[in-house]
Amino acid sequence: MAVLGQSVPRREDVRLMTGRGRYTADMVRPGQLYAIMLRSPHAHARIRSLTTERARAYPGVHAIYTGRDLVGRIAPIPTAWLPPGSDLAVTEHPALALDTVRYVGDAVAMVVADSLEAAREARNLIEVDYDVLPAVVSVTDALRENAPRVHDSLPTNLALHWRAGVDVSDAFRTAEVTVRRTIVQQRLIPNPMEPRAAVAEYDPGQESLTLWATSQNPHIHRLLVSSVLNMPEHRVRVIAQDVGGGFGSKIACYPDEVLVSFAARELRRPVKWVEERQEHFVATTHGRDHVEEVELAGRRDGTITAVRVKALANLGAYLSTAAPGVPTILFGLIVTGAYDIPRASVEVMGVYTNTTPVDAYRGAGRPEATFLIERLVDAFAREIGMDPIAVRRKNLIRDEQFPYTNAFSITYDSGRYQAALDLALQALDLPRFREEQTAARREGRLLGLGVTTYVEMCGLGPSEVAGAVGFQGGLWEHALVRILPTGKVMVMTGISPHGQGEETTFAQVVSDRLGCPLEDIEIMHGDTDQVSMGWGTYGSRSTAVGGGALAMALDRVIDKAGRIAAHTLEADVADITFDGGRFSVRGAPDRSVSFAEVALKAHLAWSLPAGVEPGLEAQASYDPANFTYPFGTHAAVVEVARETGEVRVLRYIAVDDCGPLINPMIVEGQVRGGIVQGIGQALWEGAVYDETGQLLSASLMDYALPKARFLPPIEVLHTETPSPHNPLGVKGVGETGTIAATPTVVNAVLDALSPLGISDLSMPFTPERVWRAIRDAEKGVGGRNHDHDAV
Amino acid sequence: MPDPVSPTAVTLTVNGETRVESLPANLLLSEYLREHLRLTGTHVGCDTSQCGACTVLVDGLSVKACTVLAVSLDKSRVVTVEGLARPEGLHPLQAAFQARHALQCGFCTPGVLMTAAGLLRETPRPSPSEIRAGLDGVLCRCTGYENIVAAISEAAESIQAAAGGDAIWPS
Numbered sequence: 001m002a003v004l005g006q007s008v009p010r011r012e013d014v015r016l017m018t019g020r021g022r023y024t025a026d027m028v029r030p031g032q033l034y035a036i037m038l039r040s041p042h043a044h045a046r047i048r049s050l051t052t053e054r055a056r057a058y059p060g061v062h063a064i065y066t067g068r069d070l071v072g073r074i075a076p077i078p079t080a081w082l083p084p085g086s087d088l089a090v091t092e093h094p095a096l097a098l099d100t101v102r103y104v105g106d107a108v109a110m111v112v113a114d115s116l117e118a119a120r121e122a123r124n125l126i127e128v129d130y131d132v133l134p135a136v137v138s139v140t141d142a143l144r145e146n147a148p149r150v151h152d153s154l155p156t157n158l159a160l161h162w163r164a165g166v167d168v169s170d171a172f173r174t175a176e177v178t179v180r181r182t183i184v185q186q187r188l189i190p191n192p193m194e195p196r197a198a199v200a201e202y203d204p205g206q207e208s209l210t211l212w213a214t215s216q217n218p219h220i221h222r223l224l225v226s227s228v229l230n231m232p233e234h235r236v237r238v239i240a241q242d243v244g245g246g247f248g249s250k251i252a253c254y255p256d257e258v259l260v261s262f263a264a265r266e267l268r269r270p271v272k273w274v275e276e277r278q279e280h281f282v283a284t285t286h287g288r289d290h291v292e293e294v295e296l297a298g299r300r301d302g303t304i305t306a307v308r309v310k311a312l313a314n315l316g317a318y319l320s321t322a323a324p325g326v327p328t329i330l331f332g333l334i335v336t337g338a339y340d341i342p343r344a345s346v347e348v349m350g351v352y353t354n355t356t357p358v359d360a361y362r363g364a365g366r367p368e369a370t371f372l373i374e375r376l377v378d379a380f381a382r383e384i385g386m387d388p389i390a391v392r393r394k395n396l397i398r399d400e401q402f403p404y405t406n407a408f409s410i411t412y413d414s415g416r417y418q419a420a421l422d423l424a425l426q427a428l429d430l431p432r433f434r435e436e437q438t439a440a441r442r443e444g445r446l447l448g449l450g451v452t453t454y455v456e457m458c459g460l461g462p463s464e465v466a467g468a469v470g471f472q473g474g475l476w477e478h479a480l481v482r483i484l485p486t487g488k489v490m491v492m493t494g495i496s497p498h499g500q501g502e503e504t505t506f507a508q509v510v511s512d513r514l515g516c517p518l519e520d521i522e523i524m525h526g527d528t529d530q531v532s533m534g535w536g537t538y539g540s541r542s543t544a545v546g547g548g549a550l551a552m553a554l555d556r557v558i559d560k561a562g563r564i565a566a567h568t569l570e571a572d573v574a575d576i577t578f579d580g581g582r583f584s585v586r587g588a589p590d591r592s593v594s595f596a597e598v599a600l601k602a603h604l605a606w607s608l609p610a611g612v613e614p615g616l617e618a619q620a621s622y623d624p625a626n627f628t629y630p631f632g633t634h635a636a637v638v639e640v641a642r643e644t645g646e647v648r649v650l651r652y653i654a655v656d657d658c659g660p661l662i663n664p665m666i667v668e669g670q671v672r673g674g675i676v677q678g679i680g681q682a683l684w685e686g687a688v689y690d691e692t693g694q695l696l697s698a699s700l701m702d703y704a705l706p707k708a709r710f711l712p713p714i715e716v717l718h719t720e721t722p723s724p725h726n727p728l729g730v731k732g733v734g735e736t737g738t739i740a741a742t743p744t745v746v747n748a749v750l751d752a753l754s755p756l757g758i759s760d761l762s763m764p765f766t767p768e769r770v771w772r773a774i775r776d777a778e779k780g781v782g783g784r785n786h787d788h789d790a791v
Numbered sequence: 792m793p794d795p796v797s798p799t800a801v802t803l804t805v806n807g808e809t810r811v812e813s814l815p816a817n818l819l820l821s822e823y824l825r826e827h828l829r830l831t832g833t834h835v836g837c838d839t840s841q842c843g844a845c846t847v848l849v850d851g852l853s854v855k856a857c858t859v860l861a862v863s864l865d866k867s868r869v870v871t872v873e874g875l876a877r878p879e880g881l882h883p884l885q886a887a888f889q890a891r892h893a894l895q896c897g898f899c900t901p902g903v904l905m906t907a908a909g910l911l912r913e914t915p916r917p918s919p920s921e922i923r924a925g926l927d928g929v930l931c932r933c934t935g936y937e938n939i940v941a942a943i944s945e946a947a948e949s950i951q952a953a954a955g956g957d958a959i960w961p962s
Contacts, residue, residue, distance in 0.1 A: 013889040014881070016897030017904065019832015019873040026831035193836045193844060193932050194898040244834075244898025245932050277837035499896030499933050665892045669934060673895060676935030700841035700930070708926040708936035737935075 004512045007665035010504045011518070021242040024197035024212050029270035032199070033062055035260050036119045036273065038109040038126050039283065040101035043135035043354035043693020044148065047099050047108065047128060055111065055125035060118030062267055064126065065110045065259070067096040074262055075228045077255055077318070080220075080472040081325035086162040086350075091151045093318040095228070095255035095262075101130070102150055102317035103354050104695055105282025110259050112271055135354035135693035139291050139312040142351045150317055150352040159315050160350035162328040164408050168297070168345045171306035175297035179379045184762045185368050187289035187314065187687035188680075189703055190361050194244020195275035196284060198257040200264035208235040209265060213257050215240040215526075216250045216496055217536020220473060222528045224253035224321070225261055236261075240526035243498030247677070248360030249284050250498070251538050252321040256283070281698040286687055287361020289314040290327065290368050296376040302386050302394045306343040307407075309335050309372060315350045316357035322471075323359045324350060329469045330365030330457070330539075333408040337373035338417050338455040338631055339395040344407040354693040360538060362677055363738040366456045374452050374743035378750065382759065388747070389430075392453045393421065403724075412455060412629040413723045413731075416657070420719050421453055424633035424655040427717060433637060441755055446640040448752025451633065452744040458732040459544030459628030459723075475541070476623035478533045479549035481510070481557050483616040485603040487596025489514065489521045491553075494534015495546035496526050500734060501666040502542055506550055508662055509728070513554040514595055515581025532619065540630070540732030543662065544723070549622035551727040556618035561598045564616075567609035568593050568601060628723045628731035632656035634675070634740040638748040645771025647683055647749055649712045654740070657719040658733035659726070667733050668716045674737015675714055680706040681738070682745035686764045704764075753777075799862040805830070806874030807961065814861050821845045821856035824871055832872040832901045836930070843929030846902035846909075847871045851960070853909025855902075855928065870961045872901035875908065883959060884908060884946040891942035895933035903929050907943045912960055916947055 015021050052064045077093040097108045109126055113119035134148040141147055142157040150157055172178055199212040209231060215221045218238040226236040243250065256273055264271040275283065290311050297306040313327035332346040377395075381388035396417040397404045404412045433449060440447040460466070463474040478494040489510055495502060507521040524530055534546075558578055565583030566573040575586045584592040598616070601607070605614035637651040654671055661667045684704035688696045697703040722729030742763070749765050750758065756777040761769065796815040803810060805828060814823060824830045824847070833856055836842035845856040848870040875882045884907055887893070894900040903926070910917060910925040917925060922940045931939065950959050 007892075009889045010892065012897065013894060014885075016894055016900055017872070017881070017885045017888055018876050019830065019871065019901055021832070021897050023831075023834070023898065025835070026825075028829075191932060192896065192898070193842060193930060194834070194896065195836065242897065244836075245896040247932070277839065277842070501895070669892045669895060669938060672935035672937050673933045674935075677932070699839050700837050701839050705930050705932065706935075707930070708940065709920070709923040711923075711936060713937055714935065 003508045004662055005660065006663065008504055008508055008518065008663055010501050011507065012501060012503050016242065023194055023242050023244055024199060024214050025274045027199045027212055027272065029199060029201055032270040032272050033112050033114060033267065034116045034119050035110055035112045035263060035271050036116065036123055037107040037256065038111065038123050040097065040104060040106040040108055042101060042130050042132050043104050044133040045101050045130035046133060047097065047101065048131050049129040050108065051127040052109065055122040058118060058122040058125055060114035061111065061122045063112045063263060064122070065096065065263065066108065067094050067098040070094065070096055074258065075230065077228065077253060077258065078224055079319040079321060079324065080224065081322045082470040082472060083162060083324055083328045084470050086160040086324065086328060088160045088324055089154050089158065090319055091153055095258050103356050104693055105356055106317065107255055110263065112263050112267065137353055137355060137689045137691060137693050139314045139351040139353065142353045143349070150354055157352040158349060159319060159352050160324055160328070162332065162348045163346065164332045165345040166343055168306040168308050168343045171343050172295065172297045172308065175305060176299045177380065177384055178295060178297050179376060179383050180295045181375060181379055181760065183292040183294055183372050183375060185288045185290040185371055186763050187358065188287045188361055188685050189281055189687050190247045190249035190284065190287060191280065191705060192245030192247055192249060195277055195280045196250065196256065197274040198260045199270060199272045200261040201270040202265040202268055204268055208237065209261055210237045210239065211257065211261050212239045212241065214243050214250050216246040216498060216538055218496055218526055218528050219494065219534045220536055221253060221257065225258055228258045229261055229265070237529045240496050246498050247362040248287065248364055248538060252285055252359050278699050281703065282356055282695055285320050285359035286316065286356050287358060288368060289358050292372055294372045294376055296380050298380055300384050302384060302391045304339055304341050304380065304395045307336055307341055307373065307376065309346045311348045313348055313350045314353050314355065314358055316353060316355045318357050320357040320359035323357060325469065325471060326360055326365045331369050333410050334366060334457050335369045335373055336407050337370060338397060338453045340397045340401065341395070341407055355689060362674065363735040366735065367739045367742060370454050370739045371743045374747060378747045389451050392451065393418065396421065396453055410457065411626060413626055413725060414721050415455065415629065415631050416719060416721050417453060417631055420631060420655045420657055421633045423717055423719060424635050424653050427653045427715060428635050444642065446642055446752040448638050448748045448750065449635065450744045450746065450748030450751060451635045452740045452747070453633050454740045455629050455631040456736060456739050457627045457629055458540035458735060459624060460539035460541045461627045462625060463623050473535060475535055476621050477535060477545040477549040478619065478621045479546065479553045480532060480619040481553040481617060483557060483599045485600050487516065487520065487599040489516060491521065491523045491550065492531040493523060493525050493546050493550060494531055495542040496534065496537045497542060498537065500537065500542055500670065501663065502546070505543060505662045505666060506547065509547060509550055510554060513558065516595060540734040543728070543730050544628050544726055544732045545622060545624055547730060548624060548727045549620050552620035552622050553618045556620060557616060560612065560618065561595060561602065561616060563609055563612055564598050564602050565593050568598070625725040628726060630656060630658045630731040630733060630736055632736060632740065634744040636744045636748040638745065638752055640749060640752045640770060642774060645767040645774060647765050647770060649679060649745060652712050653715045653717070655717045655719060656733060656736050657721050658736065659722045659729045659731040660720050661718065662730065670733045671716050671737050672714050674735060675741040676706045676711060678738040678741025679711065679745050681742045682763055683765050801862045801865045803864045803866065804868045806870055816860065816862050818861045819857055820859040820861045820864065823861035824856060830871050830873050834898055834901055836898065841930065842899065843906060844899050844902040846905040846929065848905055848909055851912055853906045872904055874961045875904060883949045887942040887946035887949065891938045891945060893934060893938040893942035899929060899931045903931060903939055908960065911947055911950065915951060919944065
């Protein structure tokens with residue numbers, strides 16, 4: 001039975017459903033101590049004095065560390081994406097603040113004690129005298145002359161200034177139509193259900209450190225943590241066991257994991273730190289947070305001729321690990337979306353503010369790009385009185401244009417954009433929806449449709465490109481396939497899944513190629529001592545890049561096994577075929593040997609062909625030739641309650657093309673989960689700071705994560721267009737939901753509100769904000785940007 | 792110095808095993824389960840009782856273990872996610888969760904399963920909207936909930952189809 005393309009139940013599930021998962025916070029090491037952080041309550045302040053004597057004397061306290069204690073002993077927290085040509089101003093980021101705190105949540109001290117209770121009591125005894133300074137919170141304020149400076153060492157709050165594309169002023173000057181919008185893409189807080197955690201243990205005999213951490217990329221953490229601690233890389237082992245979601249927030253190298261490791265080395269005792277949820281809100285990186293001026297030039301017939309984007313990206317108080325690459329490379333190069341737009345220009349200013357650092361959050365740059373182009377296309381359609389679907393159809397890149405090089409010289413691998421649009425509209429039954437909408441409007445009901453045609457750039461990526469764009473790492477992937485004497489299979493992969501299900505999908509790939517049952521395969525990941533190398537799970541790269549490495553390693557195993565089989569069967573290698581787990585001699589099917597028998601012969605090595613080494617394992621490193629470019633069409637039907645402003649999503653249809661599906665059930669799970677996060681941004685989620693830099697939405701009571709009863713069923717459909725350069729043809733699907741869903745729902749709501757003359761509104765579309773917009777429109781002041789509490 | 796918390800005697804049954812304990816009065820049920828009994832399937836995902844990852848059954852009702860003091864549960868019966876499966880295999884809820892791909896990272900899953908157990912005990916045949924309302928106390932960031940709703944529906948059907956539906960619930 002074919003195993004690829006089947007919805008095989010996940011092998012991860014049984015342990016996770018029976019309480020036998022191993023999450024970092026579940027760990028107990030003999031003699032472990034507990035660490036907690038003292039964090040700044042101020043967004044910007046000088047530390048006049050920091051007194052720890054009373055706290056140190058508290059029973060059970062082993063150590064209290066402050067910024068001063070770390071000087072010269074550990075290096076600053078690094079930034080690892082340095083886009084060239086971006087005038088990047090990287091400032092020093094000490095793991096514990098030295099004399100200045102720069103955001104609420106900035107750590108000023110770490111307490112290590114016998115118990116959490118003792119650590120908490122001792123923390124209360126630390127005396128910090130702050131001299132509170134003026135704070136800047138919004139990007140626009142931060143760029144004003146005389147704005148308080150987040151870093152004294154810099155002349156302004158500008159962290160980076162990056163441009164791409166060509167001068168488009170001619171295109172705009174001569175355009176028949178131009179539309180312009182100010183777009184606020186609010187700050188989001190990732191909130192995986194598992195907070196971050198770290199347990200570190202130092203072995204003084206081996207002079208080695210083991211760090212168990214909630215990581216999406218343990219090898220990157222090994223590299224960065226060892227460099228900050230000034231420990232040789234080979235003496236640091238990072239282990240990511242079961243990780244409870246990440247969405248980008250577990251990529252970065254944070255102060256906390258480094259501090260716990262430092263303390264374990266100093267104290268020669270295991271040290272455990274578990275983030276509290278309210279701590280997560282301030283101490284784990286945030287996402288998005290753009291203010292953009294965006295413009296589109298076009299013709300009255302619906303042709304888009306140029307796009308111009310000026311974006312201010314709030315990067316928070318420090319440049320987190322990948323932060324500079326997110327609003328530049330991952331955003332700017334794809335703002336023309338799925339459309340054949342010949343000219344475009346992007347200018348991005350990354351800005352320091354007294355807020356939590358901003359880094360990757362599911363989609364990382366590509367949702368921001370998709371949102372702005374999809375808003376512009378709808379605004380353009382409205383301006384020229386054309387159906388927004390017709391405008392999309394007119395401008396979509398046509399099948400025969402692939403591989404297609406966009407206005408920023410990046411090449412989309414493959415696509416059938418019209419087919420995905422057709423499938424979505426067929427599922428929607430557009431004529432019937434139009435009838436319903438007409439009828440609803442006659443009754444005064446606010447019913448709207450949003451349609452997004454998107455493309456994204458993922459499967460990160462060729463290492464050569466990584467280098468060219470300043471990513472301080474490779475983006476290839478590694479796999480080792482080890483066949484045991486009994487024919488059982490162990491795979492070590494450099495990706496680090498945390499919910500995506502690769503223990504199952506990778507086993508399906510192995511089973512498909514080797515013809516062995518799934519039960520005979522173990523997929524191992526997340527331990528740097530076990531897995532040779534890897535760059536981790538983010539950017540929808542696990543199956544595209546990690547799966548590519550796996551496919552290559554499997555081919556090498558089969559190649560070697562084939563030579564042994566030929567020797568065993570006394571046939572020429574060229575005459576050996578491999579099918580269904582058996583090697584046979586072409587034309588003589590009765591002369592055959594099973595893969596497991598070959599595995600045993602390879603290990604016994606009693607009789608191997610000349611030049612063939614004993615054993616049966618192979619490794620491969622796959623460096624893709626290009627990114628992959630998934631695409632699709634999403635459509636949402638919404639109704640807005642005129643009296644309350646409440647938005648109900650009535651239908652949601654997703655057509656995604658991520659190439660062939662290895663496990664449709666898992667793909668659909670990724671799509672649905674991403675869409676709900678995207679709906680969350682459109683309707684509910686948003687980090688809100690007050691002007692002093694206090695995070696007002698700092699708990700799950702104040703920050704609205706999507707809940708089951710507010711969500712519609714999601715209809716998930718696919719087209720399948722393989723990536724021509726990927727060994728499995730796959731493109732990646734982890735981020736398409738957040739990329740496509742936010743503009744889909746926003747455009748649907750604005751379509752619903754269009755009879756009232758409301759043409760724009762800032763996210764999230766909470767009932768209050770929508771109600772105010774309706775009320776203002778009914779009073780005759782509609783049409784403006786209802787940006788009441790955006791920062 | 793904090794007040795030393797005087798130990799309090801309590802007798803409670805956890806996953807069918809009766810325990811006579813002397814516990815600090817300020818010990819949360821979630822802490823008792825995770826730290827004293829090492830039943831780490833009960834997860835703690837927040838500090839404001841919003842996420843529901845710590846949900847367990849107390850005398851058959853779903854309760855957030857971070858909201859209850861262990862010493863208040865004298866003579867109570869507690870079932871955690873570790874007590875849901877039966878010797879012969881997965882509980883129908885667990886089987887349906889796997890079949891319907893109702894979990895991804897798995898961190899919220901124990902709480903969602905125990906919330907679902909409490910829901911089906913009270914409402915053996917819930918409609919999809921009743922299930923969605925019943926999930927109000929839990930947060931899942933991975934799945935978008937739809938597969939969870941489908942799995943609970945499927946489990947409800949299979950429990951009803953099996954003779955003696957009540958016997959399915961651990962006590």
